[in-house]
Amino acid sequence: MTRERAVTLTRIAWIAGFVVLLEAVCRLHLVNPLTLIPPSEMATTLWGMLASGEIAGDIARTFSTVAIAVVLAVAIGFTLGVAIHALPRVRQGLDPLLASYYSIPTFVFYPLFVAIFGLNSVPLIVLGMAFGVPAMILATLNGLDRVPRVLMRTARSYRLGRLATLAHVVMPSALPYLLTGVKLALAYAFIGIIAGEFILADAGLGHAIAYAYDGFENRTMYALMLFVLVVVTGLNMTLHAWEGRLMRRRARA
Amino acid sequence: MAVVALSADPRGMPAQTREVHAALRGVTRVYGRLAALGPLDLDLVKGEFFSVVGPSGCGKSTLLDVLSGLGRPNAGSVTFEGAPVAGVPDGVGIVFQEDASFPWLTVADNVAFGLRRAGTDPAEIARRVDYALGFMGLTDFAGAYPAQLSGGMRQRVCIARTLVTQPRLILLDEPFGALDQQTRLLMGDELLRLWRETGATVLLITHALDEAAMLSDRIGVMSSRPGRFIEIVETGWPRERDSRIVAEERFGHVTARLWSHLREESLKAIGKKSVP
Amino acid sequence: MAVVALSADPRGMPAQTREVHAALRGVTRVYGRLAALGPLDLDLVKGEFFSVVGPSGCGKSTLLDVLSGLGRPNAGSVTFEGAPVAGVPDGVGIVFQEDASFPWLTVADNVAFGLRRAGTDPAEIARRVDYALGFMGLTDFAGAYPAQLSGGMRQRVCIARTLVTQPRLILLDEPFGALDQQTRLLMGDELLRLWRETGATVLLITHALDEAAMLSDRIGVMSSRPGRFIEIVETGWPRERDSRIVAEERFGHVTARLWSHLREESLKAIGKKSVP
Amino acid sequence: EAPARAETITVTHWGSAFYGAPYAVALEKGFFKKRGLDITGFLTSAGGGTSVRNTLAGEVPFGEVALPAAILAIQSGQPIKIISGGVESVEDILWITQPDGKVGSLADLKGKKVAYTAPGSVTNMIILNCLQKAGLEQKDLQLVAAGDLGANLSAVLNRAVDAAMSGEPLWSGNQGKVKAAFWAKDCMNPALTQTVGITTAEFAKTGGDKLRALIEARREGVAYIKAHPDEAADIVAKAYSGDPKIFREVFKHFVGFEYFGDGRLHYDNMNRMLDGMKLVGRLKGPVEWGQVVDTSFLPKDLQASQ
Amino acid sequence: MLGLWQGLHAYAGEAAIASPLAAFRHLSGLLASAGFWSHAGATLTAFAGALVISALLGIGLGLVLGLRRFAGEVAEPILAGLYSIPKVTLYPVILLVFGLGLGAKVAFGVIHGVIPITLFTLTAVKGINPVLIRTARAMRLSQAATIRTILAPAVLPEIVTGLRVGFSLTLLGVLVGEMFASQKGLGFLIVNGISLHNVKQTTAVILMLVIVAVAANGVLLWLDRRFIHRAA
Numbered sequence A: 001m002t003r004e005r006a007v008t009l010t011r012i013a014w015i016a017g018f019v020v021l022l023e024a025v026c027r028l029h030l031v032n033p034l035t036l037i038p039p040s041e042m043a044t045t046l047w048g049m050l051a052s053g054e055i056a057g058d059i060a061r062t063f064s065t066v067a068i069a070v071v072l073a074v075a076i077g078f079t080l081g082v083a084i085h086a087l088p089r090v091r092q093g094l095d096p097l098l099a100s101y102y103s104i105p106t107f108v109f110y111p112l113f114v115a116i117f118g119l120n121s122v123p124l125i126v127l128g129m130a131f132g133v134p135a136m137i138l139a140t141l142n143g144l145d146r147v148p149r150v151l152m153r154t155a156r157s158y159r160l161g162r163l164a165t166l167a168h169v170v171m172p173s174a175l176p177y178l179l180t181g182v183k184l185a186l187a188y189a190f191i192g193i194i195a196g197e198f199i200l201a202d203a204g205l206g207h208a209i210a211y212a213y214d215g216f217e218n219r220t221m222y223a224l225m226l227f228v229l230v231v232v233t234g235l236n237m238t239l240h241a242w243e244g245r246l247m248r249r250r251a252r253a
Numbered sequence B, C: 001m002a003v004v005a006l007s008a009d010p011r012g013m014p015a016q017t018r019e020v021h022a023a024l025r026g027v028t029r030v031y032g033r034l035a036a037l038g039p040l041d042l043d044l045v046k047g048e049f050f051s052v053v054g055p056s057g058c059g060k061s062t063l064l065d066v067l068s069g070l071g072r073p074n075a076g077s078v079t080f081e082g083a084p085v086a087g088v089p090d091g092v093g094i095v096f097q098e099d100a101s102f103p104w105l106t107v108a109d110n111v112a113f114g115l116r117r118a119g120t121d122p123a124e125i126a127r128r129v130d131y132a133l134g135f136m137g138l139t140d141f142a143g144a145y146p147a148q149l150s151g152g153m154r155q156r157v158c159i160a161r162t163l164v165t166q167p168r169l170i171l172l173d174e175p176f177g178a179l180d181q182q183t184r185l186l187m188g189d190e191l192l193r194l195w196r197e198t199g200a201t202v203l204l205i206t207h208a209l210d211e212a213a214m215l216s217d218r219i220g221v222m223s224s225r226p227g228r229f230i231e232i233v234e235t236g237w238p239r240e241r242d243s244r245i246v247a248e249e250r251f252g253h254v255t256a257r258l259w260s261h262l263r264e265e266s267l268k269a270i271g272k273k274s275v276p
Numbered sequence D: 001e002a003p004a005r006a007e008t009i010t011v012t013h014w015g016s017a018f019y020g021a022p023y024a025v026a027l028e029k030g031f032f033k034k035r036g037l038d039i040t041g042f043l044t045s046a047g048g049g050t051s052v053r054n055t056l057a058g059e060v061p062f063g064e065v066a067l068p069a070a071i072l073a074i075q076s077g078q079p080i081k082i083i084s085g086g087v088e089s090v091e092d093i094l095w096i097t098q099p100d101g102k103v104g105s106l107a108d109l110k111g112k113k114v115a116y117t118a119p120g121s122v123t124n125m126i127i128l129n130c131l132q133k134a135g136l137e138q139k140d141l142q143l144v145a146a147g148d149l150g151a152n153l154s155a156v157l158n159r160a161v162d163a164a165m166s167g168e169p170l171w172s173g174n175q176g177k178v179k180a181a182f183w184a185k186d187c188m189n190p191a192l193t194q195t196v197g198i199t200t201a202e203f204a205k206t207g208g209d210k211l212r213a214l215i216e217a218r219r220e221g222v223a224y225i226k227a228h229p230d231e232a233a234d235i236v237a238k239a240y241s242g243d244p245k246i247f248r249e250v251f252k253h254f255v256g257f258e259y260f261g262d263g264r265l266h267y268d269n270m271n272r273m274l275d276g277m278k279l280v281g282r283l284k285g286p287v288e289w290g291q292v293v294d295t296s297f298l299p300k301d302l303q304a305s306q
Numbered sequence E: 001m002l003g004l005w006q007g008l009h010a011y012a013g014e015a016a017i018a019s020p021l022a023a024f025r026h027l028s029g030l031l032a033s034a035g036f037w038s039h040a041g042a043t044l045t046a047f048a049g050a051l052v053i054s055a056l057l058g059i060g061l062g063l064v065l066g067l068r069r070f071a072g073e074v075a076e077p078i079l080a081g082l083y084s085i086p087k088v089t090l091y092p093v094i095l096l097v098f099g100l101g102l103g104a105k106v107a108f109g110v111i112h113g114v115i116p117i118t119l120f121t122l123t124a125v126k127g128i129n130p131v132l133i134r135t136a137r138a139m140r141l142s143q144a145a146t147i148r149t150i151l152a153p154a155v156l157p158e159i160v161t162g163l164r165v166g167f168s169l170t171l172l173g174v175l176v177g178e179m180f181a182s183q184k185g186l187g188f189l190i191v192n193g194i195s196l197h198n199v200k201q202t203t204a205v206i207l208m209l210v211i212v213a214v215a216a217n218g219v220l221l222w223l224d225r226r227f228i229h230r231a232a
Ligand SMILES: Nc1ncnc2c1ncn2[C@@H]1O[C@H](COP(=O)(O)OP(=O)(O)OP(=O)(O)O)[C@@H](O)[C@H]1O
Pocket: B031, B032, B034, B036, B054, B055, B056, B057, B058, B059, B060, B061, B062, B063, B207, B225, C180
């Protein structure tokens, strides 16, 4: 426990140190204030923007898109993962594809998505799912692979049916791995959707950043970047902590 | 149920006339081109404590698979309480060699698992789980997760989980494999107590000759693969017994007898002709 | 090197006058606030086969740690061939309880590892490795990777890897833990043969009483944590012996004696007062 | 003059729009080289702000960038100056629809779904002008930002919208697949300064000769396009990996409406852009041209611009 | 796969995605043109640099953080957090630090690729079987020898896995970098294809990238299976 606290405190100290360093570098004009502004200024600008509600619409837009993309990515990825797991041959063929998938800049398919889904927020959602689905598939496969054989045999020794086995043995056993998939799907949804908004959209946080960037409104831009950073890291840390707790509960001594 | 009268014969029936609880007849099991088991006959007598020893890879777990209905024989028949076995029959409980506790459930929830799945009345579940935890010395750990327990305690959780369903035939595949010999002997004492109290039939697979010698009414010694019974040793222990028996002379005789049978078979199994 | 004349005393010296090869004096080891070992004295006589038995968690591995120089005692002194131990001394070989084979090397390369590191002449390496593989029944697997072997075979690889360096003191921490009892007894035969041929001093940690009884000149029985020697049992076996000894009556006496010492200690260790 | 080392300048939308055509011609015809410039390539990007930033970070801080981006950068305090004019017309911009599309003219816009590139962009300004002209309010129709020209075209081809913005060379290359709905010039005076040459205040002090040479080389390129539109089209087609046939078509139009300015600053055209920026809400404050521009690098005959 | 693609083409039309045949044909045309190879070369240069830097930095950092458990525990969630940042938003900062051109492209590749490689290495070192380290001590190996003969081969499988993911993400990063600011490179060809609505060009370039990425992954997977003997 004390060690855990020491780790957390050190981590906070490092982050704080970095922020202070950044602040100092900016305040001492070691970098051009037109390119980088001090963190404190980012924070106050952000506070002002949040208080005035001027970015509430963008926040709502991005978060709802992300939420839909994550839910869909997790559901689709899990279903596909379960299906692929049942078909080892398909899986062998897909193995190198799944791993190289990440090198494809998916947003180049935007015109394709528009053609298929129309000019609305669906292409953006698809963009958000593009990396999340394979991540979830891989996580599901990983989780299913690691359901100990003896637990499956235990299920049979209790005469459980297929669904009962899935619900009471397979799912709980694979949960920590599934959670890793959810975490990745969330991160990728943010990455994909904000990148998509950055390049293509007319609303949302990504667009707001791009708009500020294009208009040389550095304070706004950095404030928004800070906001995204804090939110994404916060969500990520929360899931990380939850995952850690699950894993620790299960780690064999 | 079949009642047969036989002297100790290749099917492994005891000398007196007793009720047959489960039976294998001409059972073989083949994995691809590998003959893993049999042909083999066995009659388990109702209420007896039967152990199986044999060299590694000789087909002991395969025997348990077939007997429990987890696997099917390639030839021969398996019956439990007179009915042919297909799938794990009601009344059969299995404890596996590997740790099979569910890491996401507390000890109490683990033990209650089978009863909940079967839709037993909650009050009845609580009663039985309490009893099983007490019996296995786990009461203080009811709320703990398996990861917080030692390997031996987790194995006790699995045993308790099987016992609460009150199986009439208990199959144990090297349940104490993770324990050191001394703890294993002590756990054997618990198992004996349980066997006496429930009157269940027990089939125990083990690689520890002293464990088999101390616990069993009869011990089936298997040949190297494909496994068959070379001999069935009767110990003649009283129903009331415990690990203190290892200090006795006749205990030494039983283990020596088992070892003399197994030495050659084990040498075959590890791929050596004989120790110079 | 110290030569002492003592009857069997708390330091565990044999009745006759012999050369002390390694010695612990007043050794204790503490982990945080947990007293794991000692205070404890031990004299290992040159060329003897000494086994340590004791309940789980009593500090056996800690003893090996301290004796080998992998860990330092919190108090007391450790000497090997008359010199104080700091770090693993030259001439000491260790086999761990866990599988420590290198999965990225073939069996032959695993066995040759220590010699290559020491810069031994390649022809000499080839000769010694060949011999060690043959000795351990691994010749047919020289080109295989550990992943292709069973747990027991991997453990044999580790033993061979330690042996080829021709240590004068061999420390083994439950090296046969992964094996079933029968294979373990057979591996014990190999170990005895090796011990006879090399004249090395052997310290074997084991949880199997019959293994200790069969292999050793002397057996140290440890108390539950913090571990000390309750008694040192002398077997009086001839130097020429093998696993067939288990069929003999005096073997039963030795195990019974060990068990009577350990039953209470083991009960303490698993947290029960006594079996009802 | 001593030959300079190999250098890169910034030209916005190189390869996808024609702001770069005079530079491509100047490079091919050796107009840079003969002024001692060893220009080897053109750094490009698709965004206004990105182009300005690229210019600031480039080895030779000269760029032909979108005028609004230049103004926004200056207003936020970036140390840059506008030193020359660039493309002076939006006559090539139009809205397209499917061959059987329901938008035949401005009047048909009501209730339709209409695409443009991005909020705050030139096309945003134009479409708002068009709405004013048609007497419509924003709520009378659905305006969507679809991204760049390619995305606009595919939105029409895929029937995701009723009309979308287009321009060269997509318009000339896709005639038949789409038809014109209405043109920018139907809604407003198309004489509008789209791009300007910029440099940093620092380089303005030290790199005057180079800047003058760059502007002159571009001017010569523009003149060459006017004189030999077909050859120029071929050169640009090669540089852009485009279809020469289509490019010749395009260049014929461009010559027709004086697409490329010769470098002089047209304050009327620039002011119209300011009005547009105001219309889309992008202008932060009034602009004093005097503080923003530096005409000293223009050839003498162009310095007295309108 | 091809069937799916043809189906998409049939459904979405020429304006959205080229047919497989057209894409392959266009790709072979591209491969035959000299201009294409200068683009491919530009990407390759930046990618090679980025991959080498990502690998060295990632493996080095991963080793250090894995060996220093405390530092590793401090850093791991920070790295995971950084990994999940939408990195396009960092473009202005990258430009500030690295200037234009190759530097920025490489930097963009590195910020995409280095973290997964670090995390895989870190996890591998942290998860190394402690008895192997004890064996090294029992054999009196020096620290350098321990790292060279025990640690490195033990963590190799995970490092290869990390490199596979790092390979893909580094490539993505370089391409994204090229899309923002460049005159050359496959990323430029893609944006150019998009903005000129040259669907064939876009599809062909992406096709080539997919082929290269899948092939590279296949090779790494094969190496992995062929030469790395994991514990069963
Ligand atoms: N599913 C399987 N597919 C193929 N071969 C198998 C399978 N299960 C077991 N075998 C083989 O059948 C033989 C008997 O296996 P089994 O597990 O029954 O032996 P065992 O006596 O239980 O061994 P141990 O004492 O090591 O547990 C072994 O050679 C084993 O490798």
